[in-house]
Amino acid sequence: MKKNIFILFILFFNTCINAKEIRLGVALPLTGSVAAYGQDILSGIEVASKLNSRLSNGDEIKIILVDTKGDKLETSNGLNRLISQDKVLGLIGEATTPNTIQAISIAEDKKIPIIAPVASGDKLLNKKQYASRVCFKDSFQGEKFASYVTNELNLKNVVIIIDQGNIYSLGLAKAFEKAFKEHGGKVIKKLIINSGDKDFRAIASQLKSLNPDFVYMPIYHPEAALIARQAKQIGFNKILTAGDGVANQTFIKLGGNSVDGVIFTDSFDFNNPTTELGKKFILAYEKEKGTKEVPAFSAMGADAYFVMVNAMNECIDNLNTECINNKIHQTKEFQGVSGIISIDESGNAIRSVVIKEIKNQKQVYKTSINP
Numbered sequence: 001m002k003k004n005i006f007i008l009f010i011l012f013f014n015t016c017i018n019a020k021e022i023r024l025g026v027a028l029p030l031t032g033s034v035a036a037y038g039q040d041i042l043s044g045i046e047v048a049s050k051l052n053s054r055l056s057n058g059d060e061i062k063i064i065l066v067d068t069k070g071d072k073l074e075t076s077n078g079l080n081r082l083i084s085q086d087k088v089l090g091l092i093g094e095a096t097t098p099n100t101i102q103a104i105s106i107a108e109d110k111k112i113p114i115i116a117p118v119a120s121g122d123k124l125l126n127k128k129q130y131a132s133r134v135c136f137k138d139s140f141q142g143e144k145f146a147s148y149v150t151n152e153l154n155l156k157n158v159v160i161i162i163d164q165g166n167i168y169s170l171g172l173a174k175a176f177e178k179a180f181k182e183h184g185g186k187v188i189k190k191l192i193i194n195s196g197d198k199d200f201r202a203i204a205s206q207l208k209s210l211n212p213d214f215v216y217m218p219i220y221h222p223e224a225a226l227i228a229r230q231a232k233q234i235g236f237n238k239i240l241t242a243g244d245g246v247a248n249q250t251f252i253k254l255g256g257n258s259v260d261g262v263i264f265t266d267s268f269d270f271n272n273p274t275t276e277l278g279k280k281f282i283l284a285y286e287k288e289k290g291t292k293e294v295p296a297f298s299a300m301g302a303d304a305y306f307v308m309v310n311a312m313n314e315c316i317d318n319l320n321t322e323c324i325n326n327k328i329h330q331t332k333e334f335q336g337v338s339g340i341i342s343i344d345e346s347g348n349a350i351r352s353v354v355i356k357e358i359k360n361q362k363q364v365y366k367t368s369i370n371p
Contacts, residue, residue, distance in 0.1 A: 019054070019057075019058040019059050019060055020059045020060070021059070021060050021062050022055060022059050022060065022061050022062065022089060022312065022319070023062050023064055023086055023087060023088045023089060024061055024062065024063050024064070024088055024089065024090050024091075024092065024305075024308065025063075025064050025066070025079070025082035025083070025086060025088035025090070025091045025092070025093075026042065026045060026063055026064065026065050026066070026091075026092045026093060027065075027066045027068050027075060027078050027079055027082065027091065027092075027093035027094055027103055028041055028042055028065075028066075028067070028068060028093055028094060028095055029067070029068050029069055029070035029071075029094070029095055029096070029099070030042065030065075030067040030068075030069075031067055031069050031070075032069040032070035032071065033070055033195075033196070033222060034070045034095060034096055034220060034222075035070070036221065036248045036249075036250035036251075037095040037096065037118065037248065037297055038067075038068075038070075038095045040248055040295040040296075040297035040298045040301070041095055041117050041118065041297050041298065041300065041301035041304075042065070042301060043285075043289065043295070043298045043301070044117075044285075044294075044295075044297065044298030044299055044300065044301030044302035044303075044305070044337070045063065045092065045301045045302060045304070045305045046063075046288070047281065047284050047285050047288050047289075047298070047302060048281070048301070048302035048305040048306055048337070049061065049063055049305065050284065050288065051280070051281065051284055052306070052309055055309065055312055055313055055316060055319075056313045056316055057316050059319075061309065061312075064082055064086045064088060066078035066079070066081065066082060066093075068093070068094060068099060070095075070096065070099065071099075072098065072099055072102045075093075075094055075099045075102045075103055076102055076106060079091070079093075079102075079103050079106040079107065080106060083106070083107075083110045083112055084110075088112065089112075089113075089312070089319070089320075089321055089324060090112065090113045090114070090115070090308050090311075090312070090321070090324055091103070091107055091112055091113065091114040091115070092114070092115050092117065092301070092304045092305060092308065093114065093116070093117075094116070094119065095117070095118060095119070095297075096119065096168065096220075097119045097120065097121040097124060097166075097167045097168040097171070098166070098167050098168075100116045100119035100121075100124060101119075101121070101124065101167070103116075104116070104124070104125075104128060104130075104131040107130050107131060108128055108129065108130050108131065111129075111130055111321060111322075111325075112130060112321055113130050113131075113132070113308075113311075113321055113324050113325035113328055114130060114131050114132075115131075115132050115133065115134060115304040115307060115308055115328065116131065116132070116133040116134075116135070116304070117133070117134060117135065117297065117300040117301045117303070117304040118133075118135045118244070118267075118297055118300050119133060119135065119168075120133075120135050120136060120137055120138045120141060120168065120171075120172070120243075120244065121137075121138060121167055121168060121171050122137050122138050122139050122171055122175070123171075125346055125347040125348060126346075128346075128347060129325070130321075130325050131347050132307075132328050132329060132343050132347030132348070132349075133343075133347060133348065133349055134300055134303040134304050134307055134336065134338075134341055134343075134349050134351075135244075135267055135300055135349060135351075136267070136349060136351055136352075136353055137348060138168070138171040138172040138175045138243075139171075139175040140353065140371070141172065141175070141243060141244065141265050141353055142172050142173075142174075142175030142176035142177075142178075142179055142218070142243075143175060143176075143178075143179040144265070144353050144369045145176060145241070145243070145265050145353075145355070146176050146179035146180040146182075146183055146185065147179065147183060147369075148355055148367075148369065149180070149185075149214065149241065149263075150180065150183040150184065150185055151183070152367075153214075153239075153263075155185070155213040155214045155239070156184070156185060156186060156213055157185065157186040157187070157188050157212050157213050158180065158185060158186070158187055158188065158212050158213065158214055158215065158216050159187075159188050159189050159190070159191060159206075159207060159210055159212045159215050159216070160173050160176070160177060160187060160189075160190045160191070160215075160216045160217075160218070161190075161191045161192075161193060161203065161215060161216070161217045161218075161219060161227065162190055162191070162192055162193070162218070162219070163192075163193050163194060163195055163219045163220070163223065164192045164193070164194060165194055165195055166195055166219065166220070168218070168220075168243075168245065169218050169219050169220075169245075172218035172243045173190070173216075173218045176216060176218060176243075177190075188210050188212050189206070189210055191203055191206060191207075193219065193223060193227075195220065195223065196223075197223060197226075198226060199230075200223075200226055200227045200230045200231075201230055201234075203227060203230075203231075204227070204230045204231040204233070204234050204236060205234065207231055207236050207238075208231075208234055208235065208236045211238070212238060213238065213239070214238055214239035214240070214241055215231075215238065215239070215240050215241065216241050216242070217240065217241065217242045217243075217246075218242065218243040218245065219242070219243075219245055220245045220246075221245060221246045221248060221250055221251035221254065222254065224242055224245065224246050224251065224255075225246075225251050225254035225255035225258075225259060226254070226255075227240075228240055228255045228258040228259045228262065229254075229255055229256065229258040231258075232257075232258040233258075239261065239263065240259070240261065240262045240263075241262065241263045241264060242262060242263075242264040242265075243264060243265050244264065244265050244266050244267065244296070246259075246262065246264050247264060247265075247266045247267070247295070247296045247297065247356075247363075248295055248296075248297060249293075249295065252358060252361050252362075252363075256361075257361075259358050260358055260359060260360065260361065261357065261358065261359070262357070262358045263355065263356070263357045263366070264355075264356055264357075264358075265353050265354070265355060265356075266296045266353075266354045266355070266356050266363075267296045267297075267299065267300055267338050267339075267351075267353070267354060268294070268296040268299035268300070268337070268338035268339070268354060269296075269354050269356065269363070269365040269368075270282055270292060270293055270294040270299075271365055272354075272365050272368070273337075274339050274340070274368075275335040275336065275337070275339060275340065276335065277306070277335055277336060277337055278299070278336070278337045278338065278339070281294070281299070281302055281337045282294055285298065296338070296354075299336075299337045299338040300338060302336075302337045302338075303336040303337050303338050303341060306334075306336060306337065307328060307331055307334060307336070307341065307343070308324070308328065310327075310331070310334065311324045311325075311327035311328045311331070312324055312327075314327040315327055328343060328347075329343055329344070329345055329347060330343075331343040338351070339351055339352055340352075350371050351371065352368050352369060352370045352371065353368070353369050354367075354368050354369075355367045355368070355369065
């Protein structure tokens with residue numbers, strides 16, 4: 001018995017001695033106006049890394065992190081540094097669609113596989129070879145939500161609030177509007193805002209006078225929270241809805257009681273994990289972070305990591321960027337943290353969407369809609 005234990009120890013020791021360091025680049029906004037997105041994604045990657053920090057041959061996965069600050073130039077500089085100086089074999093990033101477009105352009109030029117955790121713009125991966133994502137597209141998110149509000153909530157008319165300088169907002173608004181009209185809904189008016197705006201009193205007044213059944217806000221959480229606050233202050237009490245741009249605790253902190261009742265689309269619900277990896281991840285997250293309330297973007301960050309590692313393991317005898325990229329694009333029914341994920345040849349994920357509502361400052365699961 002002692003001899004067998006000694007042999008196993010020697011084998012383990014030799015594996016560790018011969019193990020190589022495999023570098024994985026992560027580029028996210030950890031400071032700045034959209035830092036909440038990046039911090040949630042990074043938390044998921046960190047917990048996933050602790051669950052699985054080595055490849056099947058013992059090689060150690062080392063994460064090299066870049067804070068892009070939500071800035072395109074910082075994203076560009078960071079990606080170039082990760083590729084040219086750090087010699088990463090794969091990339092995870094960015095968070096927002098505009099910055100992810102920037103990151104993908106560099107990864108494409110350098111032929112390095114990149115996985116976007118949450119960037120949902122429909123055209124993000126058009127004519128791209130080295131990019132993929134683990135989240136749904138805006139057309140899927142918008143279409144399924146339009147079907148839900150008309151068929152399940154019986155809502156007939158809407159005011160849509162659009163951030164005119166935000167690709168994510170424009171794309172999701174377009175997808176939702178098209179599907180909503182196809183389901184017999186009416187768009188009363190589209191109101192335009194800009195990222196960084198603080199004063200939405202004029203928007204709130206228009207909402208009250210237009211009196212729609214509900215409002216759809218395919219925008220980021222800072223502006224959505226302020227709109228909710230200022231609308232409630234003047235007595236507007238109709239249903240507010242949104243996309244996954246509000247799927248974080250910062251939205252609730254900023255909006256306070258004003259965001260209670262907001263219905264939105266998301267990718268994951270920690271109270272309803274659908275895979276064994278999801279259940280295992282929630283336990284690990286609770287141990288690491290002190291709470292089992294796993295943000296959806298953390299689950300998506302973890303899935304980007306696990307899909308990347310899975311592809312690397314499939315290339316273990318010939319570990320290079322071309323093989324890793326090919327295996328990512330061949331991902332089929334991967335049992336991820338957030339659910340079952342398949343990735344097609346174009347890099348787009350086929351997966352479910354989750355509908356939630358904020359009640360008493362908590363995200364409450366309502367339903368899941370499959371592809």
